[in-house]
Amino acid sequence: MNWILLIIGGLFETGFATCLGKAQETTGRESxxxxxxxxxxxxxxxxxxxxxxxxxxxxxxxxxxxxVWTGIGAVGGVMAGIFIFNEPATFWRMFFVFTLIASVVGLKAVSN
Structure with a gap:
């Protein structure tokens, strides 16, 4: 159960980073x-x-x-940047995102 809570928390971290980016792009009521x-x-x-x-x-x-929480947020933030904010998806950027994902999975695998 704790891992599910942590994953959902990481997804909300992605959400707050995305909202922050969108808030900077907008004005008025939308902001x-x-x-x-x-x-x-x-x-x-x-x-x-x-x-x-x-x-x-x-x-x-x-x-x-x-x-793990920051890893989920970081990967989600990069993906939001690529898909929502039209940031580049270069080879090296994606390479390091995948190494980050592997690290998060590794931490989960070695935890009790």
């Missing part, structure tokens, strides 16, 4: 909604990280949880 989405996503992301490291009888170690 307000993106800032609200940013605040909500940030709060949910942090709360789910907290629950993953403190929930139940088998919590995830803080170092592992934080690395």
């Amino acid at each position: 307000f909604f993106w800032w609200a989405g940013f605040a909500i996503s940030l709060s949910l992301s942090m709360f789910l990280l907290y629950k993953a490291i403190s929930y139940g009888s088998n919590p995830i170690p803080v170092g592992t949880a934080y690395a």
Whole structure:
């Protein structure tokens, strides 16, 4: 259950990064909604990280949880940048995204 909470928290981290980017691109009322989405996503992301490291009888170690959480957010942020903000998808950029994914999977594999 803690791993599911952590993954969802990482997805909300991607959400707050995306909302932040969209808030910078917009003005007025539309910007307000993106800032609200940013605040909500940030709060949910942090709360789910907290629950993953403190929930139940088998919590995830803080170092592992934080690395996985930020890894999910980083990969999601890069993917949002490519697909939403038209950032380049160069070979080296994708290479390091895949090494980051491998590292996150490796941390999950070696955790209790």
